[in-house]
Amino acid sequence: MPLEFTCKCSWKGTHAAPRKFLGQPIPRNAREAALRFAHPAHDFPRIFARSCYSGKTPMNLFSALKQDKTFSQPVNWGVTIFMIALHLAALAAVFFFTWKALLLCVVMWWVAGSLGIGMGYHRLLTHRGYKTSKWLEYFLTTCGTLAFEGGPISWVATHRIHHQNTDKEGDPHSPRDGGIWAHMGWILTGRAMHRDRSELLPYAPDLRKDKFHLWMSKWHAIPSIALAILFYAIGGWPWVFWGVFVRTVLSLHFTWLVNSATHIWGSQRFATGDTSKNSLWVAILTFGEGWHNNHHAHPQAARHGFTWYELDVNWYGIWTLRTMGLVWDVKTHKLHAEPAPDRLAA
Numbered sequence: 001m002p003l004e005f006t007c008k009c010s011w012k013g014t015h016a017a018p019r020k021f022l023g024q025p026i027p028r029n030a031r032e033a034a035l036r037f038a039h040p041a042h043d044f045p046r047i048f049a050r051s052c053y054s055g056k057t058p059m060n061l062f063s064a065l066k067q068d069k070t071f072s073q074p075v076n077w078g079v080t081i082f083m084i085a086l087h088l089a090a091l092a093a094v095f096f097f098t099w100k101a102l103l104l105c106v107v108m109w110w111v112a113g114s115l116g117i118g119m120g121y122h123r124l125l126t127h128r129g130y131k132t133s134k135w136l137e138y139f140l141t142t143c144g145t146l147a148f149e150g151g152p153i154s155w156v157a158t159h160r161i162h163h164q165n166t167d168k169e170g171d172p173h174s175p176r177d178g179g180i181w182a183h184m185g186w187i188l189t190g191r192a193m194h195r196d197r198s199e200l201l202p203y204a205p206d207l208r209k210d211k212f213h214l215w216m217s218k219w220h221a222i223p224s225i226a227l228a229i230l231f232y233a234i235g236g237w238p239w240v241f242w243g244v245f246v247r248t249v250l251s252l253h254f255t256w257l258v259n260s261a262t263h264i265w266g267s268q269r270f271a272t273g274d275t276s277k278n279s280l281w282v283a284i285l286t287f288g289e290g291w292h293n294n295h296h297a298h299p300q301a302a303r304h305g306f307t308w309y310e311l312d313v314n315w316y317g318i319w320t321l322r323t324m325g326l327v328w329d330v331k332t333h334k335l336h337a338e339p340a341p342d343r344l345a346a
Contacts, residue, residue: 069190070178070181076190101239110287114314115144118286123314130318136326141212142216146224151217152207152213158172166274174275176275254285258286258289262279266278266290268293270296270297279292283304289304303333
């Protein structure tokens with residue numbers, strides 16, 4: 001007979017009741033069953049960690065890899081070749097190291113990752129968590145293009161689709177389709193990077209009315225090329241390798257961790273009905289984007305770190321701009337939302 005279970009987090013599923021699952025005993029209660037049997041790919045981190053520490057490579061690891069959607073989709077060779085070349089260039093940067101180049105890398109990581117992706121693409125363009133003048137919106141958008149994550153319309157539309165279908169059919173990068181898929185597989189394979197313009201525009205009606213965003217979405221590589229030329233003119237190859245290649249690779253993986261790691265590891269403050277979690281270490285690497293469960297509970301909130309100890313550099317930037325009178329109508333969170341089941345049990 002199939003085992004049907006329902007947990008307080010509003011997730012319901014039906015699975016056969018095996019005597020053991022990956023060598024582990026049958027779950028003791030419905031909540032443990034929901035967490036364990038939610039999806040085979042969800043157990044990939046534990047399988048991988050166990051294989052590393054035991055010195056063995058269990059067949060379950062290969063099974064998890066086989067079930068990862070990355071390996072069942074056609075390869076996007078153009079994107080894949082570009083990513084390989086970008087990573088090789090980042091590795092070659094060790095031969096061009098200077099302290100000034102390293103400092104430039106850190107500064108540009110903040111410009112592209114915080115000003116561009118966190119404050120610009122995400123909290124302003126996608127969720128409209130605050131309002132600002134057009135010149136500042138366009139500046140933050142330009143900073144976002146420096147992250148090599150695509151133009152504003154494709155980024156915003158993809159993220160809005162993610163919120164609409166989180167961990168369900170249609171989610172562009174859910175770990176339910178595999179940990180590797182959620183991290184970068186959805187970019188290297190499948191259709192995520194080959195969606196027709198007509199598919200994305202309905203999810204960004206506000207941006208498609210703006211000529212600047214339309215132009216920047218088509219020519220989003222131009223700011224990065226211009227900046228690389230400027231860096232070469234000022235600091236030579238060290239500035240190009242560290243200010244562009246190293247910084248871009250690190251920033252990409254840090255952003256991708258929000259799609260993968262914060263849906264696999266961490267804690268839940270709110271019962272959002274999905275696998276979004278809060279993660280301090282991802283928040284540090286992404287200037288505050290790691291408080292993902294907070295964000296899924298209150299998507300429009302411009303602040304993701306809801307308490308003083310939840311580091312949120314992007315919010316500090318928005319707060320500073322508000323203090324200077326450059327942004328207004330800043331949306332904030334409300335803490336009366338339903339807490340997660342594990343918090344209730346505690």
